[in-house]
Structure formats: structure tokens, C-alpha cells
Amino acid sequence: MHEMAVTEDILRIVTEHAQQAGASRVTDIYLVIGEMASFVDDSIQFYFDALAPGTLAEGATLHFHRIPTRFRCRHCETEFAPTGRDWLCPTCGALGGDVIAGKEFYVESIEVAEAEE
Numbered sequence: 788m789h790e791m792a793v794t795e796d797i798l799r800i801v802t803e804h805a806q807q808a809g810a811s812r813v814t815d816i817y818l819v820i821g822e823m824a825s826f827v828d829d830s831i832q833f834y835f836d837a838l839a840p841g842t843l844a845e846g847a848t849l850h851f852h853r854i855p856t857r858f859r860c861r862h863c864e865t866e867f868a869p870t871g872r873d874w875l876c877p878t879c880g881a882l883g884g885d886v887i888a889g890k891e892f893y894v895e896s897i898e899v900a901e902a903e904e
């Protein structure tokens with residue numbers, strides 16, 4: 788996964804929403820990132836700091852909300868959270884399953900400052 792392209796997407800989404808809301812600037816950006824989405828918070832912060840100046844999002848604080856991984860066993864439909872490298876179903880011992888949470892990546896919300904009249 789490429790954090791720079793992802794950060795550009797975040798910035799585009801955020802500044803579009805801020806413009807539509809008539810905001811003068813974005814103060815906070817809340818991101819949801821699944822554990823399995825291999826984005827590194829520090830890298831996103833790094834690219835954000837590099838790309839945000841000159842946009843409405845300059846100086847905004849990034850908040851990262853990590854969603855833990857959850858699997859659903861294909862054999863017995865037990866839902867479970869894999870621990871470390873142990874991805875065995877705790878009920879029947881089958882390996883892995885369908886990922887039902889942990890791949891999320893989206894902008895949950897933003898906070899903006901109103902444009903001054």
C-alpha cells in the first residue's frame with residue numbers, strides 16, 4: 788500500500804468537504820484504519836505534513852482509529868479475533884476464515900472552523 792497516494796486522497800476528500808461547508812480551515816481529521824489495512828500512521832502523518840500546507844487542511848490534527856481484525860470461520864461461522872499469527876478458529880480449529888472487519892480505511896469525520904464574515 789502506498790501511503791502518499793492514500794494521503795492525497797484523504798486531503799482531496801477533506802478539502803472538498805470543507806469547501807462545501809464554507810469552512811475557512813480544517814482543524815481535525817478523524818480516520819478509521821483497519822488493522823489489516825497496512826497503512827502506517829507515521830507515514831500518513833509524514834505525507835500529510837508535506838502535502839497539507841497551502842490547503843484548507845494545513846495544520847489540522849490527524850486522529851487515527853484502529854479497527855481490530857475479525858474473522859468468521861467458514862466451517863462453523865464462529866466470529867473471532869485472530870491473535871498474533873494464530874489464525875485458528877477457537878471453536879473448530881479451522882485456519883482463517885472470511886475477514887469481516889479490519890480492512891477499513893476511510894475518513895470518518897472532520898472538524899472545521901467557520902469562515903469569518
Ligand SMILES: [Zn+2]
Pocket residue numbers: 860861862863864865876877878879880881
Ligand atoms: Zn470454526
